[in-house]
Amino acid sequence: MTNICELVHVDTKEAEFTWVRRWGVRGNVEVRLDRCLASLSWLYSWDSFNCCTLPRLCFDHNPILMSFSNIFGAGQSLFQFRRMWLEHGGFQGFVKQCWDFVHLHGCPLTILQHKLRILCKSLRTWNWEVFGDVHRRVHTDLADLVSLQHDISISGGSNANYARECELQANLFETLRLQELFWKEKSRLRWLAEGTVFQDPLAIQNYILENCTDLFANHADYSDMGLICRIIPSTVTDVENGPLMAIPSSKEIFLAVKNMDPDSAPGPDGFNGPFFMSCWQIVGEDVTAAIQHFFHT
Structure with a gap:
């Protein structure tokens, strides 16, 4: 029931x-x-x-x-999974702890x-406590580096100052990388060319006109010539129908998840392909059971 x-x-x-x-x-x-x-x-x-x-x-x-x-x-904003979380050493353990904590039938x-x-609600809190505001981190790391380099220029510096400068530079570089990843996902659009940077809106417009015109073309001259009906048989044999009606196996479901486009926008729940792939050992059993139940019913 x-x-x-x-x-x-x-x-x-x-x-x-x-x-x-x-x-x-x-x-x-x-x-x-x-x-x-x-x-x-x-x-x-x-x-x-x-x-x-x-x-x-x-x-x-x-x-x-x-x-x-x-x-x-x-007024709470919609949840969206961030791929920068995957690079944190404690992410997998945190997801497993949250996932195993819930016992439902x-x-x-x-x-x-x-x-x-x-998990969505838990990740919101975890993100704020562990990552914080990535934009604020960029501002803080940059201010710390500028302040230290200013002190070095005045005092001449020391070995400890130079070591600290290298540490701050590495921190700022990593924070900037996370911020870039954040903005890439925030746009909810696939980059037109991976690694391509457009300096002005006119360059974007020209790129779209040159490369994407066919995507928006209206094929008004299309007419059905009956080609599909002539090529594809109109009946399916019992032998062919067996695999079509079979419940997908766990291996098939995993391959389908693996083939998800990692750069596509997430679904209504905010979780995207990279999340399921990276956490499949944790969530795979529940995902498989849900999909197989869908096909059964």
Whole structure:
């Protein structure tokens, strides 16, 4: 029932079992009878929610308490996965910790979407605590380097100053590289030519007119000559239909993810191809289960 209705068993904290029968030591029975079910639309309606059991008082059931709230408000920006996160040494461990922390039962599609939603919120906090504002980091690193070089020019410098200068230069170079990667993804467009830098809008316009005109052309002279019907048979044999109707294997799903365009804009949830490829060992099982469930139903 929960699979057909695409419901999720919300993870309940505190007591593992919610009903007891006390008939002495040998007759003691504890069972999980009470559960909290939620639809995906309900889960998406709240920024945070929590489900826990309360102590049993005069009944043999534990009451279940559900709390939920919108703490971020309506003005929060859309989430978008940043490829610069992949270069951080602790990224994989953080994703695994968040992914394994959520324990849900129900529709695989709903479980995957819910886990991605929880990971999205966690990555927002992680990004701010670990990376911070990349533009502010560029400004800070640049100011530190300028200040140190100014002091060296006045005092003549020392070995410690020179070593510190090399360190600041490396930090600034790395921060500038991350900022460049940020702006490349922020544009949500594929660069017209990888590594090509246009100095003015007129150069961009000329490049589009010279190379992209056919992409926007209106082929008004198209007419159906029946070529497809003559070349492609109109029937499919049972032998051919078997593979077409087969549920995709985990290997096929992985190859499809691997062939995703890494430079395309992410989907509505903000996660793109590079995320799934880099974290496939962590999220692959849930992604495969969700896709196979889609084809089954």
